[in-house]
Amino acid sequence: MTETAAAQTSSVARLSTLDRLLPVWIAVAMATGLLLGRWVPGFNTVLQKVQVDGISLPIALGLLIMMYPVLAKVRYDRLDTVTSDRRLLISSLLLNWVLGPAVMFTLAWLLLTDLPEYRTGLIIVGLARCIAMVIIWSDLACGDREAAAVLVALNSVFQVLAFAALGWFYLSVLPGWLHLPQTTIAASPRQIAKSVLIFLGVPLAAGYLSRRWGEKAKGRTWYETRYLPAIGPWALYGLLFTIVILFALQGRQIITRPWDVARIAVPLLAYFAIMWIGGYLLGAALGLGYARTTTLAFTAAGNNFELAIAVAIATYGATSGQALAGVVGPLIEVPVLVALVYVSLALRPHLFPTPPAIVDAPGASTDDQHSQRSVCLRAQRWPLPNGRRAADPSCR
Numbered sequence: 001m002t003e004t005a006a007a008q009t010s011s012v013a014r015l016s017t018l019d020r021l022l023p024v025w026i027a028v029a030m031a032t033g034l035l036l037g038r039w040v041p042g043f044n045t046v047l048q049k050v051q052v053d054g055i056s057l058p059i060a061l062g063l064l065i066m067m068y069p070v071l072a073k074v075r076y077d078r079l080d081t082v083t084s085d086r087r088l089l090i091s092s093l094l095l096n097w098v099l100g101p102a103v104m105f106t107l108a109w110l111l112l113t114d115l116p117e118y119r120t121g122l123i124i125v126g127l128a129r130c131i132a133m134v135i136i137w138s139d140l141a142c143g144d145r146e147a148a149a150v151l152v153a154l155n156s157v158f159q160v161l162a163f164a165a166l167g168w169f170y171l172s173v174l175p176g177w178l179h180l181p182q183t184t185i186a187a188s189p190r191q192i193a194k195s196v197l198i199f200l201g202v203p204l205a206a207g208y209l210s211r212r213w214g215e216k217a218k219g220r221t222w223y224e225t226r227y228l229p230a231i232g233p234w235a236l237y238g239l240l241f242t243i244v245i246l247f248a249l250q251g252r253q254i255i256t257r258p259w260d261v262a263r264i265a266v267p268l269l270a271y272f273a274i275m276w277i278g279g280y281l282l283g284a285a286l287g288l289g290y291a292r293t294t295t296l297a298f299t300a301a302g303n304n305f306e307l308a309i310a311v312a313i314a315t316y317g318a319t320s321g322q323a324l325a326g327v328v329g330p331l332i333e334v335p336v337l338v339a340l341v342y343v344s345l346a347l348r349p350h351l352f353p354t355p356p357a358i359v360d361a362p363g364a365s366t367d368d369q370h371s372q373r374s375v376c377l378r379a380q381r382w383p384l385p386n387g388r389r390a391a392d393p394s395c396r
Helices: 003-020 022-039 043-049 057-073 086-111 116-127 134-140 145-177 189-218 220-231 234-249 251-256 258-285 289-301 305-316 321-351 366-370
Strands: none
Touching: 022 043, 022 234, 022 251, 022 321, 043 234, 057 134, 057 145, 057 189, 057 220, 057 234, 086 116, 086 145, 086 258, 086 289, 116 145, 116 258, 116 305, 116 321, 134 145, 134 234, 134 289, 134 321, 145 189, 145 289, 145 305, 189 220, 189 305, 234 251, 234 321, 251 258, 251 321, 258 289, 258 321, 289 321, 305 321
């Protein structure tokens, strides 16, 4: 084995220790958050007070730490290959802004007919398309990092333009047509734009500037072999920190109202399954390849829980059923999408059986060899004859 190949193997082994136990760390983070929120006096109150203009600073910090390493790895010089893929862009828009809200509306009315507050809260969750955490789910499942950056940016634009209008349609107009009870939401363009700027704009700008300045000052080899491996694990640290804070903020409600949480969880579970499977099958049918199919599926299934919770609280109050439904959203989404990361990796050799291009250490380009070092889950590497391995180019 050459020195370069040995270094790659060592890097994979080192990263896989953290990734292999990811479900355990997430379960521990969830339990820690629940215990802190339920049993530590004043902890929940302190977290709620650490806000600026309605934005939770601990959650904003956790999401920034979580998203920055992933966005710093994006090859921004390759984004044109994504923006020119009309099949991917149109599919994402249809899944996120046509199918997603309609599916959540249908499930909420079918499964929560007797609980109007929770039903309204879930419809709001369905309208808030994901612009943050989906990036790390896609990355862990070896999705296309550049495609993820483009799709969440596209969602951000449509969120500012369409969220309030879709809320009016699904909570007032469509129920009126169907002779169902109607309601309204208060969602100003400023509030939505603020959510987009903080939870996507800041880490995206930081990631772009890091790559541009890092490569300019030290070169791409240093940036991809020294800097990215150093910051890579922080994506998962930020994820775990965010989960602890989320569960701590709502630990008391979750523990004291388990039946309500269970009722809200049922349509959410169905929603995540329908959207992820729909996105995965559509991507496979269109021949997008594993990486972009995976990114499409996770982008379709994820939601912007920060915006949904903020809108529910602003419209109905912090103790309302609508706010509780918004809070339960990420509590169900996190473990479900973690599980789907492993489902996606398990499906890859069956639905996408053709091995990717061979990356042979002695003959591969420097950039290709360096692109192997990632926080991506590494279980899916194809062994090839003569000691060579095929590395998924999406798993950078």
